[in-house]
Amino acid sequence: MSMDLPPIPAEREALDRLWRVWASVIVGAFVLVSLILGLIVLPIGERRGFDPFAAICRAIGIPGYDETASNVGAAASAPASDVAWSVDTRRLLADARADEGAMLAQGTCAACHGGNGVTVDPSQFPSLAGQAKAALFKQIRDFQTGARKSDIMTPMAQRLTQQQMADIAAYYATRASADLMVAESGVPLEISHLAQQGDPVRAIASCDSCHGSRRSGPEEAPILLGQSTSYLEQQLKNFAANARSNDTFERMRTIAGELTPDEMHRLAIYYGGMPARH
Amino acid sequence: MRYRAERLILAHIGVAFATFAVAAVLGAWQMTVRSPFGAPFASPETYFASVTAHGTILAYVMPTLFTMGFGYFVAVTALDRPLPSLRLAWAGFWLAMIGIVMAVVPIVMGRATVLYTFYPPLTGSVFYYLGVVLVVAGSWVWVALMIWAMAAWKRDNPGQPVPLAMFATVANAILWAWTTGGVAVELLFQVIPAALGWTQTIDVGLARTLFAWTLHPIVYFWLLPAYIAFYTMAPQAAGGRLYSDTMGRLAFILFLLYSLPVGMHHLFMDPEHGTGFKFLQMMLTVLVTVPTLLTIFTISASMEIGGRLRGGRGVFGWIAALPWDRPMVLATGLAFILLGFGGFGGVVNMAYGMNAMVHNTSWVTAHFHLIFGGSVVIMYFAITYEIWPKLLGRQPLSVKPIRLQLWLWFVGILVTTLPWHALGLFGQPRRVGAFDYSNPAIAYWAPWTVVSTVGGYILLAAALLFVWNLATLYRGSHEVDRGMRYALAVHPPLRLPSALNGFALWNWLVLFLMVAAYGYPIAQFFFINEHPALVHRVDSGG
Numbered sequence: 001m002s003m004d005l006p007p008i009p010a011e012r013e014a015l016d017r018l019w020r021v022w023a024s025v026i027v028g029a030f031v032l033v034s035l036i037l038g039l040i041v042l043p044i045g046e047r048r049g050f051d052p053f054a055a056i057c058r059a060i061g062i063p064g065y066d067e068t069a070s071n072v073g074a075a076a077s078a079p080a081s082d083v084a085w086s087v088d089t090r091r092l093l094a095d096a097r098a099d100e101g102a103m104l105a106q107g108t109c110a111a112c113h114g115g116n117g118v119t120v121d122p123s124q125f126p127s128l129a130g131q132a133k134a135a136l137f138k139q140i141r142d143f144q145t146g147a148r149k150s151d152i153m154t155p156m157a158q159r160l161t162q163q164q165m166a167d168i169a170a171y172y173a174t175r176a177s178a179d180l181m182v183a184e185s186g187v188p189l190e191i192s193h194l195a196q197q198g199d200p201v202r203a204i205a206s207c208d209s210c211h212g213s214r215r216s217g218p219e220e221a222p223i224l225l226g227q228s229t230s231y232l233e234q235q236l237k238n239f240a241a242n243a244r245s246n247d248t249f250e251r252m253r254t255i256a257g258e259l260t261p262d263e264m265h266r267l268a269i270y271y272g273g274m275p276a277r278h
Numbered sequence: 279m280r281y282r283a284e285r286l287i288l289a290h291i292g293v294a295f296a297t298f299a300v301a302a303v304l305g306a307w308q309m310t311v312r313s314p315f316g317a318p319f320a321s322p323e324t325y326f327a328s329v330t331a332h333g334t335i336l337a338y339v340m341p342t343l344f345t346m347g348f349g350y351f352v353a354v355t356a357l358d359r360p361l362p363s364l365r366l367a368w369a370g371f372w373l374a375m376i377g378i379v380m381a382v383v384p385i386v387m388g389r390a391t392v393l394y395t396f397y398p399p400l401t402g403s404v405f406y407y408l409g410v411v412l413v414v415a416g417s418w419v420w421v422a423l424m425i426w427a428m429a430a431w432k433r434d435n436p437g438q439p440v441p442l443a444m445f446a447t448v449a450n451a452i453l454w455a456w457t458t459g460g461v462a463v464e465l466l467f468q469v470i471p472a473a474l475g476w477t478q479t480i481d482v483g484l485a486r487t488l489f490a491w492t493l494h495p496i497v498y499f500w501l502l503p504a505y506i507a508f509y510t511m512a513p514q515a516a517g518g519r520l521y522s523d524t525m526g527r528l529a530f531i532l533f534l535l536y537s538l539p540v541g542m543h544h545l546f547m548d549p550e551h552g553t554g555f556k557f558l559q560m561m562l563t564v565l566v567t568v569p570t571l572l573t574i575f576t577i578s579a580s581m582e583i584g585g586r587l588r589g590g591r592g593v594f595g596w597i598a599a600l601p602w603d604r605p606m607v608l609a610t611g612l613a614f615i616l617l618g619f620g621g622f623g624g625v626v627n628m629a630y631g632m633n634a635m636v637h638n639t640s641w642v643t644a645h646f647h648l649i650f651g652g653s654v655v656i657m658y659f660a661i662t663y664e665i666w667p668k669l670l671g672r673q674p675l676s677v678k679p680i681r682l683q684l685w686l687w688f689v690g691i692l693v694t695t696l697p698w699h700a701l702g703l704f705g706q707p708r709r710v711g712a713f714d715y716s717n718p719a720i721a722y723w724a725p726w727t728v729v730s731t732v733g734g735y736i737l738l739a740a741a742l743l744f745v746w747n748l749a750t751l752y753r754g755s756h757e758v759d760r761g762m763r764y765a766l767a768v769h770p771p772l773r774l775p776s777a778l779n780g781f782a783l784w785n786w787l788v789l790f791l792m793v794a795a796y797g798y799p800i801a802q803f804f805f806i807n808e809h810p811a812l813v814h815r816v817d818s819g820g
Contacts (some may be wrong), residue, residue, distance in 0.1 A: 012773075012775070012776075015775045015778065016775050016776045018775075018776035019775050019776070019778075019783065020307065020777070020783055023777065023783060023784075023787060024787065024790075027787050027790065027791065028563075028790070030561070031558070031562075031791065033793050034557065034558045034561035034562070035554070035558055035794075037556030037557065038553065038554045038555070038556075038558050038561070039554040039557075042553070043553070050657075056554070058552065058553075059552050059553050059554030059557075060552040060554045060798060061550075061551060061553075061554075061802070061806075062552075062801070063806070072683070074594070085349030086812075087478045087479055087581065087812070088811065090478060091478075155709065170409065197712070197714055200714070200717065200719065200720075201717065202721055219812075247431070253451055
């Protein structure tokens with residue numbers, strides 16, 4: 001805001017300089033003292049030995065200087081799955097070609113999962129029609145790596161490239177699924193409550209928070225509605241018994257471990273679904 | 279009022295309070311959803327869309343338009359000259375209007391349910407973000423006009439002290455220009471490209487840091503009109519004089535300096551920063567208490583002058599002698615009480631250790647409702663009761679409903695927020711709409727929530743009564759005196775050092791503080807820490 005002012009008297013200018021100097025000194029000194037405290041004194045005080053450089057690195061978050069961080073991870077367990085929802089994976093799925101997938105599916109998958117994704121034996125094989133693309137892709141890849149074990153699926157998946165797996169996933173995702181709704185009337189109130197609200201006391205998140213029709217949970221959470229009761233129940237039992245362990249962060253093993261056999265059965269009925277009203 | 283800005287000011291403040299009434303209805307409904315009663319139309323989708331609308335209106339629309347309107351009022355009355363450009367001011371207003379419509383429509387359609395703090399990687403309709411940008415752009419026009427108005431006045435009155443009300447308004451305008459930098463960069467370079475589908479990842483750590491840059495000083499931008507009223511209107515209404523003009527200038531300068539480099543106290547529990555700069559910003563946050571304490575001292579002293587001039591005796595006798603029937607005096611007293619409670623809570627939030635206990639609990643929501651909804655909005659009411667008659671040229675029919683409204687608001691805020699604070703200490707999380715009160719672990723929250731909900735309805739009643747009080751003014755008798763007189767200081771300043779009459783020095787110091795506080799924390803994202811997260815769209819279903 002410089003402007004044409006009449007000449008400033010000398011004593012005014014001296015006063016202004018005084019303000020400039022002292023305001024800057026006070027503000028600067030406060031920042032300096034705070035930085036010395038925050039970057040050197042406090043980080044050193046937490047540990048033995050005088051090493052200002054390490055203290056500063058710790059205080060500003062440079063990796064490798066944090067004692068606690070270097071102690072963990074030495075014996076990290078193998079990840080549950082090597083599928084990462086990176087940009088590359090998402091691009092792979094976004095660009096996947098359903099028509100290519102259809103060709104592959106007719107040759108192998110269709111024998112059990114049906115040409116249009118409707119299973120030939122609901123008790124053994126899940127239906128794939130209308131399933132989430134990301135969920136299908138992750139399961140095929142997990143069969144391929146052995147993260148999810150199956151004597152039938154692993155040899156099938158091992159022949160496929162990443163692109164082919166994405167194409168198959170894309171194909172089944174586009175198939176129309178049966179018009180169903182959850183079987184709310186077939187289960188007690190506690191079960192639909194469990195599915196919709198969860199049970200905080202047992203640290204069980206609501207099933208719908210990831211598997212619901214308008215879910216916002218993890219990318220790979222599959223749609224449950226319409227699978228057979230026996231298939232769903234078996235998967236919950238497998239998770240609970242650690243027989244299936246390709247769930248990222250052990251989410252499903254943790255939850256299934258808290259469920260009673262009766263709850264597993266009834267949740268499976270609930271998500272098995274029934275024909276939607278018209 | 280001689281400078282034909284009445285319609286401009288009425289339009290700003292009118293729209294501010296029209297949206298405020300909508301937000302008050304939404305707020306009461308949200309309280310009901312969270313209570314054991316349950317509410318009609320309640321679903322996760324409607325609840326969070328409503329929270330987004332409530333927050334967007336009360337964070338970006340209402341205070342911004344109110345402050346703009348009040349700023350224009352101060353500029354024409356305190357400087358006693360027309361605005362540099364009425365046409366530009368209207369352009370800013372219409373820019374904001376277009377922005378409001380653009381932001382609200384996607385919210386109502388459920389395509390921008392990201393809450394007003396955006397929370398990337400959540401990403402909604404691009405129109406929502408563009409709408410918010412337009413509201414901010416409209417306010418930048420106001421910033422330019424305020425600076426221009428003061429500069430022009432200084433050119434024509436060389437060496438004269440700028441009236442305190444205008445000095446403080448320009449302090450707020452400059453504060454706002456600095457404040458909006460962070461969110462503008464976040465929206466333009468991170469969120470909007472993601473919303474347009476140009477990028478598939480978003481660095482959440484950087485986005486949160488940029489938002490924190492805005493998120494704290496925005497609160498002071500909301501607060502400063504209240505402080506302007508404390509210094510320049512309340513002593514006048516109490517029949518006293520401002521105890522110290524210099525103290526007022528210092529307080530506003532300190533707000534400009536120390537509300538900006540402190541936003542990282544919103545990130546104490548975030549992993550993307552080390553402890554060093556969190557500590558620095560905590561120390562700077564402590565300094566924000568200084569201008570508040572200066573203000574409480576100065577205004578109490580100013581009120582004491584008024585009380586003693588009216589015949590008050592003894593240590594506390596002057597308090598009883600104050601004209602509490604006048605809305606401005608009553609509101610100032612009530613605002614001070616709310617500021618006391620809220621300030622105490624704020625000191626808890628600011629302390630690194632205690633912050634860990636209240637982080638992400640209802641305590642925080644209760645805190646900002648108490649400070650902003652309480653101390654600040656009650657002063658917005660008082661300011662409006664003071665200036666609306668002058669703008670219309672009509673007197674209120676009666677001050678009784680005005681006093682009733684202020685009391686209702688005060689009681690409503692306390693009844694709403696005190697149990698809400700307690701719920702936070704019990705561990706109730708914020709940003710959660712549905713609680714299972716049949717669950718024994720949290721069943722004891724229910725009565726506290728019920729009390730808080732009752733408070734929400736008292737607030738709704740007070741908000742509607744406020745709108746009613748403004749509406750009845752249109753039937754009031756003609757006001758003879760339309761001049762605005764601000765409080766005189768005991769020792770009116772004759773000559774001031776440049777530092778107390780302009781902002782050049784302080785802008786340099788703000789720049790220094792911002793570089794010191796945010797330079798490394800922001801720069802680190804470009805050379806060591808990367809936190810890319812996949813964009814998560816809320817507007818495409820599934």
